[in-house]
Amino acid sequence: MHVLILGGTSEGRRLARLLHGAPGLRVTSSLAGRVAGPRLPVGEVRVGGFGGIAGLTEWLSAHRVDVLIDATHPFAETISFHAAEAAAAAHVPLLAVRRPGWVPADGDVWHPADSLAEAAALLPELGRRVFLTTGRLGLAAFARPETEALWFLVRSVDPPEAGQPAPARMELLLERGPFTLEGEREVLRAHRIDVLVTKDSGGEATAPKLTAARERGIPVVVVRRPPAPEGVRVVTSPEEAAAAVLPAP
Template sequence: MPRRVLILGGTSDGRALAELLHPASRRCGATGCAISVVSSLAGRVRSPRLPPGEVRIGGFGGVAGLVAYLRDEAVTHVVDATHPFAAGMTANAAAACARADVPLTILRRPGWTERPGDRWHRVASLAEAAGLLPRLGARVFLTTGRQDLAAFADLDLWFLVRSVDPPDPPVPRRMRSLLARGPFTVEGETALLREQAIDVLVTKDSGGADTAAKLEAARAVGVPVVMVDRPPLPPGVPVVATPEEAAARL
């Protein structure tokens, strides 16, 4: 039977999986294969990097909307390759796939690991990160995304906020916005920390190589890091760490 795979993407891992599964680049065995792939992006980034093949942009309308899409499009497999902090979408995917009886695989790259010389402070939420900051520094490099600034809006600190698109209000009173997209280099991140006199870094435990350079730079310069832990995954759903593992599972 032909397989119709829905990739909930918007990440580099989602793009990599789409490339592995795309019919133009997929090698089939002697028995043949028939796989069609559609990648779904949330549409929060103005100019996203599009994966190969069919792409849809926008939400589904909650669990009921996703169930209807799975049935209308005859989707046979779903891979959740969304951002590790897209907890709402992951929960909806788990509920919708269970209701529609469609197998779900979660693709999550490993989180970052603290190394010798690091000065990490792990927290469970952005609110906890904001409460900790005044004890750690006065000039903050904030890399948690443009939609997560409300927790820091009332702090009397200076923030360098890096995001792909301009930040959404409410934002900190004293802030410089830096629009940039990774991957970043250790040399560039080290220079940025020094030029801006950064004395504390705040980030989410996204994992991956594209934005890991800031952690190496913080280690080299001696800047403490406030690391926001990932939300828990739905129980009972298979989890793989790489696009190759996800493709093999499919």
């Protein structure tokens, strides 16, 4: 049996470890290649896009994939919908691994948004010094006239590409998670942050910033995650995904 994991996440790497070496099982992990120096999973790895739905459909057939597992980031909406369409076209079962979203705790001051643009529109009423933790690819949403007076601390694994639209007043913080609570407290204190923007990525690796913001009474703009494609079976952990693939003992 050949299993293709669309990965690039901690869940994808953990799933590859759970399946690696299982008798009669070939596992290939695919990474989009958008991050320089990615953490590689164990086993066979391919890096780069497939060329849209048609390319992924062809790859599934040419490499005789028996099961496709979408373990991408909860906000990797395009590849998730491509996976659903390609799996249907190639008649390959599809399983999606989605870590649970975050839930507000007592003391949290959350402002939900349905998009990065909506998040940017909320900021002028919430603060002046913004800790932006939504990554480098969506910076254009914050390069708008109503946010010109705001200052942004932008955390990203890699720097933005040259010429990419970005906030007028911005400082880059190049870091890769997981992050500690003490470290997040220091970031908020040292940069005098008064509003945080995050995607509802879920998981523990980047959750300490929410606790740090709660402690300081800082409002948090939380961008809601897109839904999984209709009809796709969703599990919440790599362990559930592995159990669905591996034969019963």
